[in-house]
Amino acid sequence: MSSEILWSPQSDNAEKSALSKFSNQLGFNNTSFQELHAWSIKNKEEFWRAVWDFTKIVGDPGSISFVPNKIAPMTGAKFFPEAKLNLAENLLQGEDDFIAVIETDEQGKRQEFSRGQLKKKVAKIANGLKEIGIKPGDRVATILPNRIEALVSLLASASIGAIWTSCSPDFGTKGIIDRIGQTNPKALFTTSNYRYNNKEHDFANRISEIADSLKELESIIIVDDKNIEKSVINYNYVLFNEFGSNCEIDFISLPFSHPSYILYTSGTTGAPKAIVHSIGGTILQHFKEHKLHNDLRPNDKIMWYTNIAWMMYHWVVSSLGCGTTLVIYDGVPIIKKENNFDGSLLWKVADKEKLTHMGISPKYISTLEDIKEKPIEKYNLQSLRWLLAAGSPVAPSQFDWIYKNIKNDIGFASISGGSELLSCFMLGSPLHPVRRGELTVKGLGMAVEIFDSNDKSLVNKPGDLVCTEPFPSMPITFWGKDGDERYKKTYFSEREEIWTHGDLAEIKSHGSGIIYGRTDNTLNPGGVRIGTAEIYNICETLKEIDDCLVFGNKVNNDEEIILCIKSNKPYSLDEIFCKSLRKLIRENTSPRHVPNKIYEVNDIPYTMNGKRVEGAARWVIEGKKVPNLSSLSNAECLEEYAILNSKKSF
Numbered sequence: 001m002s003s004e005i006l007w008s009p010q011s012d013n014a015e016k017s018a019l020s021k022f023s024n025q026l027g028f029n030n031t032s033f034q035e036l037h038a039w040s041i042k043n044k045e046e047f048w049r050a051v052w053d054f055t056k057i058v059g060d061p062g063s064i065s066f067v068p069n070k071i072a073p074m075t076g077a078k079f080f081p082e083a084k085l086n087l088a089e090n091l092l093q094g095e096d097d098f099i100a101v102i103e104t105d106e107q108g109k110r111q112e113f114s115r116g117q118l119k120k121k122v123a124k125i126a127n128g129l130k131e132i133g134i135k136p137g138d139r140v141a142t143i144l145p146n147r148i149e150a151l152v153s154l155l156a157s158a159s160i161g162a163i164w165t166s167c168s169p170d171f172g173t174k175g176i177i178d179r180i181g182q183t184n185p186k187a188l189f190t191t192s193n194y195r196y197n198n199k200e201h202d203f204a205n206r207i208s209e210i211a212d213s214l215k216e217l218e219s220i221i222i223v224d225d226k227n228i229e230k231s232v233i234n235y236n237y238v239l240f241n242e243f244g245s246n247c248e249i250d251f252i253s254l255p256f257s258h259p260s261y262i263l264y265t266s267g268t269t270g271a272p273k274a275i276v277h278s279i280g281g282t283i284l285q286h287f288k289e290h291k292l293h294n295d296l297r298p299n300d301k302i303m304w305y306t307n308i309a310w311m312m313y314h315w316v317v318s319s320l321g322c323g324t325t326l327v328i329y330d331g332v333p334i335i336k337k338e339n340n341f342d343g344s345l346l347w348k349v350a351d352k353e354k355l356t357h358m359g360i361s362p363k364y365i366s367t368l369e370d371i372k373e374k375p376i377e378k379y380n381l382q383s384l385r386w387l388l389a390a391g392s393p394v395a396p397s398q399f400d401w402i403y404k405n406i407k408n409d410i411g412f413a414s415i416s417g418g419s420e421l422l423s424c425f426m427l428g429s430p431l432h433p434v435r436r437g438e439l440t441v442k443g444l445g446m447a448v449e450i451f452d453s454n455d456k457s458l459v460n461k462p463g464d465l466v467c468t469e470p471f472p473s474m475p476i477t478f479w480g481k482d483g484d485e486r487y488k489k490t491y492f493s494e495r496e497e498i499w500t501h502g503d504l505a506e507i508k509s510h511g512s513g514i515i516y517g518r519t520d521n522t523l524n525p526g527g528v529r530i531g532t533a534e535i536y537n538i539c540e541t542l543k544e545i546d547d548c549l550v551f552g553n554k555v556n557n558d559e560e561i562i563l564c565i566k567s568n569k570p571y572s573l574d575e576i577f578c579k580s581l582r583k584l585i586r587e588n589t590s591p592r593h594v595p596n597k598i599y600e601v602n603d604i605p606y607t608m609n610g611k612r613v614e615g616a617a618r619w620v621i622e623g624k625k626v627p628n629l630s631s632l633s634n635a636e637c638l639e640e641y642a643i644l645n646s647k648k649s650f
Contacts, residue, residue: 003435003508006403007411013385017430019292022054033431033441034511040445041469044068047445048079048284048472055287058093059085059253074497075488077470080256080280087260087279088159089251090287091320092119099325102301103148104349106198106331113148118155119249121148125156128244132219134187136161136252137259141185142308143167143176143203143210145194145330149223149240150308153189154317158260161252162187163276165262168307169194169203171608175630177213179264179309182274183479184216189240191223197332211235256280262479263311263419266607266631273490274479277422281473285423286318288444294413295386295430296357298323304359304388305333305346310609311419312359312390319357327353333364334371343373347381354383361391363610365398366540366547370568374405386411388428392611393515395537396437414439416515418501420491423473425465425501426513437537438512446471450507455495462506462516462531467499474499504531521614523552524559528592532614535563535593538585544571547604550595551614553621560596564617564641566604573600578650597649603637617641 014020023029028036040047045066052061062082069076094100096116103111113121134140140157142164144150150166157164165183167176169191188211192204211217220237260279264272290296302324304316320326329349335342350358368375375381387402387410394414402412413428416439425448426439434440442448447469450458477483478490494500504516516522516531523530532550539548546568552559565573578598586594605613608631616626620642629635 003438003510003512005433006399006436007409008433009411009430014431017295018054018297019295019430022050022292023431025054026050033429037442037444041447044445044469051284051288051292051445052080055291056093057085057283057287058090059083072497074470074474074499075492078257079284079470079472083256083280084253085256085279085283086159086161086251086253087283088122088155090283091155091158091318092122092249093321094323098323100320101148101151102325102327102353104327104329104353105147105195106329106335106345107195108348111148118152120246121152122155122159123247123249124244125152125240126159126244126249127247128221128238129156129160129162129187131244132187134160134162136254137163138187139163139165139183139185139262140187140189141165141167141180141183141214142189143169143180144189144191144223144308145169145196146306146308146313146328147330148328149189151317151326151328153221158279159249159251161254161258163259163262165274166308166313168309168608169201170196170307171309172630173206173209175608176210178628178630179272179274181213182271183262185214186216187219187221188214188217189221189223193224195331198335208235254279257476259476261314261422263314263422264309265419266609266611271628272631273486275420275422275487276476276479276483277473278476281471282314282422283318283321285421285471285473286315287321289315289424289427290319290322292444293424293427293429293441294357294388295411295428296322296324300324300356301327301353301383302357302359303327303329303346303349303353303355305329305361305364306359307608311417311422314422316359327355333360334367341367341371343368343371344378347373347375347379350375350381350384351379356383357386357388358384359388359390361610362389362394362398363391363606365389365394365401368405369398369401370546376405376407381407381410384410386413386428388413388415390415390417391609393517393533393536394437395533395540397537397541399434399436416503416513417443420475420501421471421473423471425467426515432512435508435510435512438508438514440512442507442511442513448507448513450505451495451498451500455498459507459509462504462514462529464494464519465501465503465505465515466495467501504529518614521551521618523550523561523593525552525561525592526558530561530589530593534589535561535585535595538588539563539565539581542581544568544577549601549604549612549614549617551618553618561594562621562644563595563598564601564604564644565598566601573598573650575650599644599647599649601637601640601644603634603640605635605637605641606633607631608633621645
């Protein structure tokens with residue numbers, strides 16, 4: 001089946017890419033990616049050792065790259081069992097005078113840090129952690145905005161083998177406790193205040209409540225000292241700038257499987273799961289993805305708009321080890337000024353810093369479209385080679401908008417993976433064209449397939465996204481009691497020793513893919529599985545619709561489709577519009593996709609990381625209590641959904 005090609009790589013750029021060189025080194029030419037991918041799955045030991053060597057991972061790989069397990073082929077397999085390495089050492093490799101980090105924010109303030117300056121900061125904080133007794137395996141928590149201190153806390157923790165876990169201060173107190181409270185950190189980096197959306201927000205009065213919940217907490221390190229005494233008077237604390245002593249950096253060499261990070265699932269249907277990731281799996285996957293798939297080259301500059309709690313932060317931080325400059329941004333991407341929205345903030349950074357790679361979300365793209373921001377007309381984006389997006393499926397119409405309004409000669413990569421693997425199942429490629437509405441290729445070494453309910457592999461048909469072979473960044477476990485059991489139940493209970501990811505997806509015959517949404521939010525009217533993304537893709541093309549939410553509601557033994565619409569001013573819903581919308585959905589999808597009920601609502605529920613929450617809306621309309629409201633950025637809007645049945649529908 002053919003798909004519309006929006007961009008193709010120029011041959012000289014493709015040949016210069018690391019993926020091209022890697023392919024040629026292994027005996028595959030640029031036109032045989034599928035053969036290379038198949039080889040990477042079949043020959044795990046050779047492939048992952050080739051990745052280690054090609055991406056110049058610092059450490060001792062040992063003599064064994066992969067140990068299979070016949071009884072538990074996925075959960076029992078081992079990668080690099082003899083290897084020793086350090087996460088921070090890999091991210092801080094290179095010349096000291098190179099500008100490693102540029103820090104900027106919504107006010108336009110800017111600082112730059114050479115690798116040597118960054119290493120000195122990391123050495124000092126690592127020294128402080130050792131002085132208070134932090135040892136390999138201890139947890140260090142950070143609740144900070146996306147600034148240099150958060151990055152230093154990560155690298156300092158990693159340098160001594162501590163496990164780093166994080167939250168953003170704009171999370172609610174309960175949301176923070178629900179996450180880092182599971183891990184019993186011994187040290188906490190935090191702040192008394194932070195700036196967000198053009199306002200100063202006090203955090204000092206929340207520190208005590210958070211600290212009270214952390215039963216093994218011994219030390220608090222405060223980035224600043226405003227209004228501190230009243231809030232942490234019962235705790236020993238030290239200011240960040242006074243913590244530790246100047247010294248040379250010392251990296252502790254650790255096993256491949258030693259824990260590096262604890263991340264968390266979104267937690268919209270229960271307590272967030274605390275996922276433990278390994279040092280080796282993190283480095284190996286991230287270097288593979290950045291250097292091979294993302295075409296990240298020495299002296300490039302990369303920025304991903306994220307807070308420090310989302311997996312994209314950990315992912316983009318690994319670019320430090322690729323000879324590139326990491327640009328970190330603190331604040332909102334769009335600020336409301338009087339009655340207008342200013343969508344220039346990130347594009348001013350892209351222009352000023354000459355970014356080569358920039359990461360955003362589909363929600364951000366739709367907002368830019370709504371406020372009629374057209375970066376292509378205002379900014380010099382000549383240096384920008386790659387735009388990337390993650391967090392939810394990118395609609396085909398958003399692909400069109402990008403090439404019309406951002407840049408018409410750019411590589412665009414819609415990528416998909418998750419906190420569970422801290423990497424991607426599908427992502428971009430410098431050797432392949434960008435196809436409208438599709439993710440470009442499967443990740444090398446990732447045995448991604450689409451299965452039906454009988455575990456038959458599908459091509460050009462939707463089904464369950466699965467991974468049938470082990471990969472290095474599989475979680476070590478879930479933190480806490482019965483962690484192994486909970487981990488296996490989450491991803492391997494549906495299919496024994498086959499990772500079932502929970503996405504409804506499709507792989508095209510030419511190798512690209514489409515993500516239709518989460519299977520727990522898959523619609524099932526009349527027993528036919530439908531992805532919510534198919535309806536979103538149509539709604540997002542209409543000027544009358546600002547945002548929308550699609551979910552299923554049980555009726556007798558069947559399911560009806562409910563579509564909630566937040567209208568774009570000055571539009572509002574009426575019978576004529578809803579009739580034409582239903583016709584448009586029917587003509588572009590199928591009669592099964594047509595919503596039974598359409599409601600007008602004031603807002604759409606989202607997680608802290610910008611993902612729509614269909615499940616929460618479905619729960620409240622059924623009269624159930626949403627188990628973890630603290631995971632939502634606007635939980636108050638669910639009050640409207642709880643009474644939808646009493647409202648007029650179209």
